[in-house]
Amino acid sequence: MRDEIPRYLCKEWDAADPLADLRDRFVIADEDLIYLDGNSLGRLPAATAGHLTRLVRDGWGEQLVRGWPTWIEWARRIGDRLAAHALGARPGEVAVSDSTSVNLYKLAAAALDAAGDRRTILVDAEDFPTDRYVLQGLAEARGLTLRMLPSDLDQGLDLRTLRAALDDDVALVVLSAVSYRCGALLDMAEVNAAARQVGATVLWDLSHAVGAVPVELAASGADLAVGCTYKYLNGGPGAPAFLYVRQELQSRLRQPIQGWFGQRDQFLMGPAYDPVPDLDRFQVGTPPILAMATLDPALDVLAEAGIDRVREKGRRLGELIVALADTWLTPYGFTVASPRDPARRGSHVSLHHPEALRICRALAEQGRVVADYRAPDRLRLGPAPLYTRYVDVWDAMDRLRDIAERGSWQRMPGEASRIT
Numbered sequence: 001m002r003d004e005i006p007r008y009l010c011k012e013w014d015a016a017d018p019l020a021d022l023r024d025r026f027v028i029a030d031e032d033l034i035y036l037d038g039n040s041l042g043r044l045p046a047a048t049a050g051h052l053t054r055l056v057r058d059g060w061g062e063q064l065v066r067g068w069p070t071w072i073e074w075a076r077r078i079g080d081r082l083a084a085h086a087l088g089a090r091p092g093e094v095a096v097s098d099s100t101s102v103n104l105y106k107l108a109a110a111a112l113d114a115a116g117d118r119r120t121i122l123v124d125a126e127d128f129p130t131d132r133y134v135l136q137g138l139a140e141a142r143g144l145t146l147r148m149l150p151s152d153l154d155q156g157l158d159l160r161t162l163r164a165a166l167d168d169d170v171a172l173v174v175l176s177a178v179s180y181r182c183g184a185l186l187d188m189a190e191v192n193a194a195a196r197q198v199g200a201t202v203l204w205d206l207s208h209a210v211g212a213v214p215v216e217l218a219a220s221g222a223d224l225a226v227g228c229t230y231k232y233l234n235g236g237p238g239a240p241a242f243l244y245v246r247q248e249l250q251s252r253l254r255q256p257i258q259g260w261f262g263q264r265d266q267f268l269m270g271p272a273y274d275p276v277p278d279l280d281r282f283q284v285g286t287p288p289i290l291a292m293a294t295l296d297p298a299l300d301v302l303a304e305a306g307i308d309r310v311r312e313k314g315r316r317l318g319e320l321i322v323a324l325a326d327t328w329l330t331p332y333g334f335t336v337a338s339p340r341d342p343a344r345r346g347s348h349v350s351l352h353h354p355e356a357l358r359i360c361r362a363l364a365e366q367g368r369v370v371a372d373y374r375a376p377d378r379l380r381l382g383p384a385p386l387y388t389r390y391v392d393v394w395d396a397m398d399r400l401r402d403i404a405e406r407g408s409w410q411r412m413p414g415e416a417s418r419i420t
Contacts, residue, residue: 188222
C-alpha cells in the first residue's frame with residue numbers, strides 16, 4: 001500500500017515541473033521542515049530583504065521626504081500589477097490599501113449606501129469570521145437584515161441556496177471565492193450573474209484565491225472585491241490588502257472613511273471633503289510604504305510563473321493529498337473534508353478527524369510539518385505551488401501516517417489555543 005504512489009514518482013514529477021526552479025527564489029531556511037501552510041502565510045521571497053534594504057537605505061535614508069512624489073503612487077502602481085498578474089482586472093481598478101477587514105467595511109458600506117430601499121445582506125454562514133463580524137456591525141448600525149446562508153462545512157455554499165435567497169430586497173451579497181476552511185471554489189461568473197438579475201451587488205473576498213487560482217474580475221462581471229497579500233502572494237506578515245472597484249462604479253460609490261488620500265486636490269488641504277472621481281476615493285490615509293514594497297519582488301515571481309501554471313500545479317498537489325489520504329489515512333479515522341473535484345477546490349485541502357487539533361500539533365512537533373487547524377475538527381494542508389514540491393507532499397503525508405499509526409498525537413494537549 002505504501003508504494004501505490006511511490007515516492008520516486010513524485011521526484012520525477014518534480015524534475016519535470018516547469019515551476020521547479022522558482023523554489024530557489026524563496027528563503028528555505030530548513031530543508032527538513034515541510035511547510036504546508038502557505039494559505040496562511042507565504043514564504044519569504046529571496047529578493048525581498050535586499051529590496052527593502054535598498055528602499056530603507058537609498059529611499060528613506062537618502063531621499064527623505066523627497067521620495068514621496070514616487071511613493072505616493074505605489075498604491076495604484078502595485079494595484080495595477082496585481083490586476084494584470086493575479087486578478088484579471090483593468091488598470092485603475094485595483095489599489096493596495098489598509099487591511100482586508102477595513103477594505104471590506106469600506107466597500108460594503110459604500111454598496112449599502114447606494115442600494116436605496118433594499119434592506120437585506122446575504123453572507124455565507126461559514127465564511128471567514130471577519131467578513132461576518134463586519135457585516136453584523138453594519139446591519140445593526142443601519143437596522144438592516146443580515147441573512148446567514150447555510151452551507152456545508154466540507155463542500156461550501158450550494159448555489160441553489162444562494163439563488164433561493166436572492167430577491168429584490170437584497171442589497172449586498174458577500175462571499176469568499178475560495179472557502180477558508182474547506183477550499184471550496186465558487187463560480188464567480190455564475191454568482192455575479194444571479195445577483196445582477198435581482199439588482200444586488202456582490203462583494204468578493206479573494207483572500208484564499210488570489211495567487212493560487214485564476215481570478216477574472218472583469219470577465220466574470222465582478223463589481224467589488226477585497227483580499228489579502230500575505231498568503232499565496234507572499235507579501236509577508238501584515239502586508240497591506242487590496243481592493244477592487246469596477247471602473248463604472250467608482251464615481252457612484254462613496255466610501256465611509258473620508259481620508260485625505262481620497263480627496264480631490266489633496267495638498268490644497270481644503271475645508272470640506274470632495275472625493276476624486278476614480279479609484280483613489282477608496283484610499284484613506286498615508287500608505288505603509290515599507291510594508292507595501294514587499295509586494296514588488298513577490299509579484300515578480302508570480303508574473304514569471306504565470307497564474308495558469310500555478311493553478312495547474314496547485315490542482316495536482318491537491319489531488320496528491322486526496323489520493324494519499326484515501327489510501328493511507330482512512331483506516332485511522334481521517335476523511336477528506338474538501339470538494340473532491342479539483343475544479344471545485346482552491347489550492348488547500350482539509351482533512352476531518354475528531355482529534356485534528358492534537359494531530360496538527362503532533363505533526364509540527366514530531367513530524368516537522370507545518371500545517372494548521374480549523375475548528376471544529378479540520379486539519380488544513382496548504383501547499384503553495386511556487387515553492388512546494390510533490391515530494392514535500394508525499395513526505396508530509398507519510399509523516400502524518402506515521403503519527404496516526406503510532407497514535408503519538410495522544411501525547412499532545414487538546415485545549416484550544418491561538419492557532420492562526
